[in-house]
Amino acid sequence: MSLTRRRRPSGAGARVRRDVLVFVLVAVVTLAAVSVGAVFYARQAAQAEAFQDAEHTTRRIGEGVVAPLLPDVLAGDRTQRAKLDEAVANRLRDGLFSELIVWRGDGTVLYASDPALIGRVEPVPAEATAAIERGQVSSSIDRHSMTAPGGTGTGRSVEVYVPLRLPGQPPLAFEAYYGAERLDRHTAVLAARLVPLAVGALVLLQVVQIPITVSLARRVRRHEAHRSYLLETTLSASDRERRQIAADLNDGVVQDLAGAGYAIDALLREVPEHRRPVLDAVGSAVRVSLEQLQRLMIDIYPPDLSRAGLAGAVRDLAERLRDHGVTPTVRIEPLPELDDAVAAALYRVAREVIANVGKHACADTVTVRLGPEPVHPGDIVLTVDDDGIGVTAEGLDRRAEGHLGLRLLTDRVDALGGVFTVEPRHGGGTRAYVRVPARITVDGGEHVMAQAAATLADRREGEPAPGAARSSHRSTRDS
Incomplete structure (x- = not known):
């Protein structure tokens, strides 16, 4: 039997390699998807944390800095106005926030870090209305203006609205702007913590799983090769038995029936006329049986x-x-x-x-x-x-x-x-x-059968092979 090298692998080996490749590809795609999801989640979590921090800071400034001094400022006390301006200026220099405004429900700016805005009447932002009427705290990214209404500054900032309650005054809204750099820092720090944790755990899992998968795939492939080898030996044994049966029929019964047919043809010329039909029927039966046996021999083992x-x-x-x-x-x-x-x-x-x-x-x-x-x-x-x-x-x-x-x-x-x-x-x-x-x-x-034979030989060196495999291999060797 000649062997010709070709690129296409055997069916079992190709399936095993295909399954392993699919597993690895799925692992890589999953890893990429989890990485993208982890980055996205980290950014969302960082923004949420930055918003909460900005809301807490705004509420603290409003209640601790603005609220104690603003009633006197609104009453015309210049001394309290100077104190409030100084407190606000100090926090501006510290970079705690970039702008603040106190709104009244009719759109009047009661106080602002920019003196030019004080006393102006502007359209009330929806967030300010929610803070005044419902006491709602809100925060969002402002991509258009980092200054108060009518300002010219542009860029990204975080704007926060909190309710402000003063004795003897109607409900007010306190608005503060924070630079987006703070949000970006939060995002970067949190992403640096979350992404390695999520991605690293999945990478470690794949590092553990892939060798196990490859090992199991090799076992499956050896099992398939072993099964193919046993099938080959079984069919080979069947071929030998078929060949032996065909040879026995040809050398025994077929020859005897052929001889009987020749003898009957010879007797036809010697028996009386009234006996010839019976002998001719017997000869026909022998010839039919001989043809059936010859056809059976071809079925058993084609020549x-x-x-x-x-x-x-x-x-x-x-x-x-x-x-x-x-x-x-x-x-x-x-x-x-x-x-x-x-x-x-x-x-x-x-x-x-x-x-x-x-x-x-x-x-x-x-x-x-x-x-x-x-x-x-x-x-x-x-x-x-x-x-x-x-x-x-x-x-x-x-x-x-x-x-x-x-x-x-x-x-x-x-x-x-x-x-x-x-x-x-x-x-x-x-x-x-x-x-x-x-x-x-x-x-x-290597041909898959030869590979299976080598696998069985390796198993014999390490451990006893199954009884069925030993008997099949021995029958092949003895033949």
Whole structure:
């Protein structure tokens, strides 16, 4: 059996690698999504914390600095006005806030850090109205102006509105502006704390998970290779038994029946005329039995599965459907050189599927096609289409009844790096589809069976192999 190096891996190995790759990709995507979410959450949390801090500071300034002095200022006390202006100026120089305004409900500015604003009547902001009428505290980002109404400063700032209550005065609103740099500092500090924690935990989890996943994938791959090896040894043992039975039939019963047929033909010339019909009937029965045995020998072990032999064997299998009232149509295209295992697998699939059509499909016609696959160069395709009663998934899985033919053939084709499906056909009936490489695929420079054999050898060196595996391997070695 020749091996040709190809890039495509075997079915089991490809599935395992694909699953591991999907797991890693999902982990990377999840990590990226969590990172983006952590940054977004950190910014939102930082803004919320900065707003709360600004609201608390504004309330403290209003109640602790402005409220004690403002009633006297409004009454015209110049001394208290100088004290309030000095207290506000000190906090402006400290950078605690950038602007403050005291609003009355009619839009009059009762006091402001900018003296030019005092006494002006402006449209009352909605937040100021909420603070005056409902005692609501609010804060937000102001992207247009960092100064009071009518000001010219531009940029980002945090504006806060808190209610202000003075003895003998109607409810007022106290507004303060803070530079956005403070908010940005909060955001940066909190993000520096939250993002490494969230992302680092997920990275650590992936660092732990990925090696475990790769290890489990390798175990699954070894298990698949082991199973493929056991399947190969089982089929090889079946081939040897079939070959032995065919040889025994050919050397024993077939030769005896052939000799009996020759003897009966010789006796026909010597027996009386009235005895010849009986002897002729016996001869016909012997010849029919001989033909049936010869056909059974071909079923048990086909004599030739080379390119021409496989085509002829498949054509003979299809022609036998006529005995079941099924009209076959066979389309066989020129085949490239096939490995023995590939030819044997195609023949076994054709034999099993065509036999099922004759026994169970209740079909009138069947079309069998065997030839190269145009879409996948180097592959061979076998299709069997019938117009029978169709098939269901439950009908395919008959392992509980002891029918393992399709299951074994599926594993056999999969071990060769191919595809085998049986499914309902569009328009009614059933389609069986097989695609296998003409040359056995090589996975990493080793055939999957050879790799399984090496795996079993490694297991023998480290621990006793299962009894089934030992007996199967021994039967192969002895042969």
